[in-house]
Amino acid sequence: MLLTVYVDDLLLMGTSQRCEAVAAQLATSFELVALGPVKYLLGVEVVVDRELSTVFFSQAAYIEELxxxxxxxxxRGVSTPEGGTSEIEQERVDATQxxxxxxxEIIGAMQYLVSDSRPDIAHVVRxxxxxxxNYxxxxxxxxxxxxxxxKTTKDFGLKMNVTGSAEVELLRLEAYSDADYANDQQDRQSISGYVTMLNGSVVSYGSRKQGLNAQSTMEAEYVAMNEGARxxxxxxxxxxxxxWKYAVPTLWCDNTAAISLFKRPGKHNGSKHIENRxxxxxxxxxxxxxxVRHCRTDQMAADIxxxxxARIKFAQFREMLGVCRRDQQGGAVEAEDDRAASVCMVVMFAAK
Incomplete structure (x- = not known):
């Protein structure tokens, strides 16, 4: 049984009987209005498919409004959110422009999409x-x-696969970390990307500029590993x-030099300057x-x-994250634990 609270909205998750029992108990102490199985929460459409054991988060209505x-x-729609280069010249503009x-307003509005259901635009919005x-x-x-x-992908959302197997006792916690060395043309700082998954379904993700000028690709990847580990x-x-019981979490990295630095500590000429944190x-x-394990570059979900x-590679990694249409199959790996599928009924309440 899970109960989450955001201001005056409560989300109750569990079996039907337990949800109803807890709801009745809460009603004795608080003035609540039961809104039934959740359909929208904080502007995000939530579709629970019990037959397929999936939860689908979408903001199609919000995109239409944008x-x-x-x-x-x-x-006219396009198939990728960015062109083939990450370089945009800085411009000094006057107040009139x-x-x-x-x-x-556009960037602020899109940040709401990034935080809730659209990890595929996280890099470009950042x-x-x-x-x-200075635009x-x-x-x-x-x-x-x-x-x-x-517009092209307004019906896309984030799909979480919560199917399970009774034979598997431990949840699978994984993080993918990646870096693009000296990406920024102005300050030559690198970009870290990471995504964290529970049984193959995306839980959290991020794209951010590193707070230092890495001296090598190895250092940039090592710093990104730190972000994924956290x-x-x-x-x-x-x-x-x-x-919940789980196996030892796995951090995937596609840079063998960074993994070697992780496994063989010591003072090396190429890494002795790296800050302790x-x-x-x-x-x-x-x-x-x-x-920490090695991952092939073509399987590095954090690359996005x-x-x-490019269009084909972007679509591949987008699918690995589980960003797809509701009727499409998304996600890198199927889940393997029944407890991840224990959410049988979702009920939302709003305080009077």
């Missing part, structure tokens, strides 16, 4: 967010391209709180709290968070 609001409803371009006070026509054109992509440790703590991942490995990708 297209109407920014006069892009009749635009800033007032005429709704750039900040990149465009760097220019909130011009090129930046605005790129922001409109993202809207064109959203996130999977958060998921591990959440599972501990819920008393980035060795957090190594400490976790020594305590056997996580395991670090740089623009």
């Amino acid at each position: 297209l109407r609001r920014f006069h892009m409803k009749d635009c 800033i007032d005429t371009l709704p750039y900040r 990149r465009l967010g760097q220019y909130m006070s 011009g026509a090129d930046h605005f054109a790129q922001a409109k391209r993202v809207l064109r992509y959203l 996130d999977v440790m958060w998921l591990r703590g959440l599972c501990d709180e819920l008393m 980035y060795h957090y991942v190594r400490n976790l490995g020594e305590r056997e709290l996580i395991a 968070f670090t740089k623009p990708l």
